[in-house]
Structure formats: C-alpha cells, structure tokens
Amino acid sequence: MPNAALVVQADDTELQSDIVAELVKQMRALDTYDTQKDWPDAQVIDPYVLTKERKQAIPIVGDPDEITMARVKAYYNALATLIEKRSGLMAVPVINLTHEGFGRAFIIVGKLIVADKTLRDVHRFGFASLAKLNEEAGKVLEKAQGLIGQFPEVANA
Amino acid sequence: MPNAALVVQADDTELQSDIVAELVKQMRALDTYDTQKDWPDAQVIDPYVLTKERKQAIPIVGDPDEITMARVKAYYNALATLIEKRSGLMAVPVINLTHEGFGRAFIIVGKLIVADKTLRDVHRFGFASLAKLNEEAGKVLEKAQGLIGQFPEVANA
Numbered sequence: 360m361p362n363a364a365l366v367v368q369a370d371d372t373e374l375q376s377d378i379v380a381e382l383v384k385q386m387r388a389l390d391t392y393d394t395q396k397d398w399p400d401a402q403v404i405d406p407y408v409l410t411k412e413r414k415q416a417i418p419i420v421g422d423p424d425e426i427t428m429a430r431v432k433a434y435y436n437a438l439a440t441l442i443e444k445r446s447g448l449m450a451v452p453v454i455n456l457t458h459e460g461f462g463r464a465f466i467i468v469g470k471l472i473v474a475d476k477t478l479r480d481v482h483r484f485g486f487a488s489l490a491k492l493n494e495e496a497g498k499v500l501e502k503a504q505g506l507i508g509q510f511p512e513v514a515n516a
Numbered sequence: 517m518p519n520a521a522l523v524v525q526a527d528d529t530e531l532q533s534d535i536v537a538e539l540v541k542q543m544r545a546l547d548t549y550d551t552q553k554d555w556p557d558a559q560v561i562d563p564y565v566l567t568k569e570r571k572q573a574i575p576i577v578g579d580p581d582e583i584t585m586a587r588v589k590a591y592y593n594a595l596a597t598l599i600e601k602r603s604g605l606m607a608v609p610v611i612n613l614t615h616e617g618f619g620r621a622f623i624i625v626g627k628l629i630v631a632d633k634t635l636r637d638v639h640r641f642g643f644a645s646l647a648k649l650n651e652e653a654g655k656v657l658e659k660a661q662g663l664i665g666q667f668p669e670v671a672n673a
Binding site: 453455463465467470471472473506510513 | 610611612620629
C-alpha cells in the first residue's frame with residue numbers, strides 16, 4: 360500500500376540507480392540506533408526529495424540541523440565511493456561548511472579535484488525528485504570520470 | 517633594546533622573507549581592534565615560533581582556541597597569496613578542522629591540489645624557529661610551483 364507521507368514509493372524505478380543504492384547504504388550506516396532498521400529503501404531515501412511543497416515548509420533562512428548536515432555528507436560520501444569504484448582510485452570527499460550552512464564540497468582523487476560544488480542554504484538541501492537526484496549525481500560522476508581520464512597523471516599523484 | 521619575552525628580535529634577518537612579510541600582513545588584518553598597531557613585525561610574528569620551552573608549556577592534549585585557529589588560517593592564506601603572486605593563478609586555501617584540532621589543509625589552484633597537509637594537535641601549532649618557518653614555507657611554495665609547472669592545464673582548469 361502506498362505511504363501517503365512519502366514522496367518516494369517502493370516501486371519507483373529510480374530506486375535502482377547506483378547512487379541511490381549507495382546513499383541508502385550510507386544512511387543505514389549512520390542509523391546507529393537501528394531506528395530505520397525496518398524501513399524500506401524508499402523510506403530511507405525519501406528525505407533527499409524536497410518537493411516544492413516540502414521546500415515551502417522550510418524557512419528561507421535557517422541553520423542546518425545535524426540530520427541535514429549528515430545527509431549532505433552522505434551524498435558526497437556516496438559520490439566519492441562511486442567514483443572510487445569506477446576509477447579504481449581513492450576518492451576523498453572534503454566538505455567545508457559554516458554552521459550557517461554555507462560552504463563548499465570537493466571530491467579529490469590524487470591531486471585532482473574531480474568535483475567542486477558551492478553549497479548554499481544547506482538547511483534546504485534536497486532534490487526536486489528522485490529522478491533529479493539521479494540526473495545530478497550522474498552529471499557529477501560523468502564529469503569526474505572525464506577529468507580522471509583527461510588527467511590520469513594528476514589523479515594518480 | 518631586545519625584548520626578553522620575545523623569541524624573535526627586530527634584527528632577525530629571517531624577518532625579511534616573503535612568507536613572514538605576508539604573514540605579518542595577514543595578522544595585522546585580523547587585528548580589527550588595533551591592539552597590535554604599535555607592535556613591530558618581530559612581535560606580530562613571534563607567536564608562530566614555538567620553541568621547546570614554549571611547547572612544553574602547552575598541554576599535549578587540548579582544543580585549539582580561536583587565536584590559534586586564526587594563526588593556522590593566516591599561515592595557509594599567506595602561502596596561497598604567495599602561490600598566487602608567483603604563478604599569476606588564483607590559489608584558494610581550504611582548511612578542514614574539527615574543534616579538537618585535527619584535520620587537513622589544502623591549497624587549490626584550478627583543479628590542482630598544490631599543497632595538502634594533515635593537521636594534528638593544532639593547539640600546538642608553530643615552528644621551532646623563524647628559520648624553520650621560512651624553510652617549511654619555502655618547501656611548500658617550491659612544491660606548489662613545481663606542480664603548477666608540471667600540470668599547467670589542470671592548474672588553469
């Protein structure tokens with residue numbers, strides 16, 4: 360039975376992507392008290408989707424809470440893990456955030472910056488849909504892979 | 517007259533280096549209340565020197581205070597400024613520190629990491645002497661310049 364409180368439903372084909380699988384793994388690893396133990400993947404990934412309605416419910420100005428920060432970190436960890444799997448090279452996420460939720464996220468391979476994103480309004484971090492998350496993550500992964508291919512010596516430095 | 521409380525004296529030739537000049541500039545910029553306005557350069561740079569005696573006076577385990585953190589940031593800002601001056605390319609320092617004083621400092625030029633340093637025990641940040649500061653900064657600058665020369669395409673990316 361569909362859960363009305365969730366945006367992502369269990370039969371969503373977008374759940375099949377590598378990034379969602381990795382994100383779910385990261386989120387479950389963070390759940391040290393097993394509160395999400397019996398949740399399906401759709402429910403674990405659901406907070407990453409910030410629909411227009413959900414976005415409107417969040418104040419425009421605000422400090423990100425710990426849960427939101429953890430979500431941002433899990434996203435870049437997941438991207439780094441996938442870059443690592445695909446390139447065979449160690450990828451390190453570096454996230455620089457002020458407590459007001461501004462900053463920058465990098466993913467580093469060797470001496471090469473393969474992803475670089477300015478972060479703003481992190482308390483409203485999220486994607487319009489799961490499809491959008493897959494699309495954006497796909498772009499980051501593709502660009503990273505392209506840079507590693509273009510500058511293998513730097514990526515291996 | 518020499519100031520006995522200071523390690524660095526006004527006639528120290530090590531004061532003439534680019535890095536010291538830049539560090540003094542950074543430290544004076546941070547001094548928004550003009551408390552150090554009448555201090556000579558030797559006195560402004562003095563806290564960067566952590567002699568054996570000074571180091572022994574600091575507990576082995578401790579959290580870095582704001583002043584120490586500012587000093588670390590000024591050091592990497594100064595290095596980045598010099599890299600920028602010498603290469604003509606924008607250099608960005610990125611410092612990731614936990615409040616326990618562990619972390620990592622990077623300097624980024626384009627998509628190239630030209631400096632990368634693991635930080636530990638930041639509450640005890642400092643150099644055995646001003647000569648040592650000049651020597652270490654010199655190594656960082658030389659390495660950065662070498663990497664930019666080796667990978668100009670990445671540095672300009």
